[in-house]
Amino acid sequence: MAGAGGGGCPAGGNDLQWCFSQVKGAVDEDVAEADIISTVEFNYSGDLLATGDKGGRVVIFQREQENKSRPHSRGEYNVYSTFQSHEPEFDYLKSLEIEEKINKIRWLPQQNAAHFLLSTNDKTIKLWKISERDKRAEGYNLKDEDGRLRDPFRITALRVPILKPMDLMVEASPRRIFANAHTYHINSISVNSDHETYLSADDLRINLWHLEITDRSFNIVDIKPVNMEELTEVITAAEFHPHQCNVFVYSSSKGTIRLCDMRSSALCDRHAKFFEEPEDPSSRSFFSEIISSISDVKFSHSGRYMMTRDYLSVKVWDLNMESRPVETHQVHEYLRSKLCSLYENDCIFDKFECCWSGSDSAIMTGSYNNFFRMFDRTTRRDVTLEASRENSKPRASLKPRKVCTGGKRKKDEISVDSLDFNKKILHTAWHPAENIIAVAATNNLYIFQDKVN
Secondary structure (H helix, E strand, O other), X not given: OOOOOOOOOEEOOEEOOEEEEEEEOOOOOOOOHHHOEEEEEEOOOOOEEEEEEOOOEEEEEEEOOOOOOOOOOOOOEEEEEEEEOOOOEEEOOOOXXXXXXXXXXXXXXXXXXXXXXXXXXXXXXXXXXXXXXXXXXXXXXXXXXXOOEOOHHHOOOXXXXXXXXXXEEEEEEEEEEEOOOOOOOOOEEEEOOOOOEEEEEOOOEEXXXXXXXOOOOEEEEEOOOOOHHHOOOOEEEEEEOOOOOOEEEEEEOOOOEEEEEOOOOOOOOOOOEEEOOOOOHHHXXXXXXXXXXXOEEEEOOOOOEEEEEOOOEEEEEEOOOOOOOXXXXXXXXXXXXXXXXXXXXXXXXXXXOEEEOOOOOEEEEEOEOOEEEXXXXXXXXXXXXXXXXXXXXXXXXXXXXXXXXXOOOOOOEEEHHHOOOOOEOOEEEEOOOOOEEEEEEOOEEEEEEEOOO
């Protein structure tokens, strides 16, 4: 797959242009808090796309089969199933409300006709089975067609029930509920490559679960100090290696990443590798520690690299080199002069996610003003694109956007002072095999694709 850079990256010799495909969600100006999308995730084949929102709902979109009358057209994503994953709860012991907001969704590899996914709020992880039913049984012996029980003494002949076709029905049922294992808020879940276990991480601990066992988990990382006043950092994200089932990483609010090997000891308090970039003393400021906090960490599909996102940049690390990242891409460096106002309106604490393209040749992450950024790792080109309904005609090309930091503003540029910090793209996902991306902008889900087809 060619690297993606929207307006300047090679795709078989041609520049790969991104174009609008679909947008899902209401157009209302007043967005209900419960409708704000809080996570986006493609499944392993890319045929299903799941979103979770602050109202505890999961919406699954399925890619339609390609139309025979238009063989070169890409299949659209349409709603496949919607279900309420989590409800608001109350912890009576701590007098705390537990939000229903879905923090993360992770798909399990498909083993049979059904699909399975894990969804989590702050405290409880659930394993959901999504299955189809298009037949129903008729001709029972002990009950009539309307469901009423028959008098056993009036049954004179034995009937063999038969299966009759019915309208397709997609059912979502909770198969496992993994609860009561986290004192603090869950920020990450990650399915292991052995497809039997997964990890869940909160601010101070990481637990290892077996998918079949709900009543116990193993604590594999615990950074809680004996005296909480000595607490200097928290866990911000964690992920299993895509191929080595014994390796996982977790990032911290201090901007460091620890790689752990579960073969070394049951409790992975001692890391195998420690990734940290030395800070430049000349650029140190009051905000240094806040903006160096890592909000997301993702292994590349190959397993050779990992990517971390902090407030102003995204970094790519080679697992064989701990001293510094091999690539540093500035996401919105023009905000460095605005850190004071971003601190006052709490935007400086926003947690942006990042994702890899299917071939690991490009990376994507979000910004403000409904902008999102793409970086081509091969050509070192980058582009800023916008998720907007104004350019939402089918197959309309996305025009690269530029932010003006000072001096005379050109016609197509937007001033850094007129950026809307309430419009932020925190959650993005990239199709595992094709140039199709999903971008969550408040309550809307935008889907873009390359313009090759």
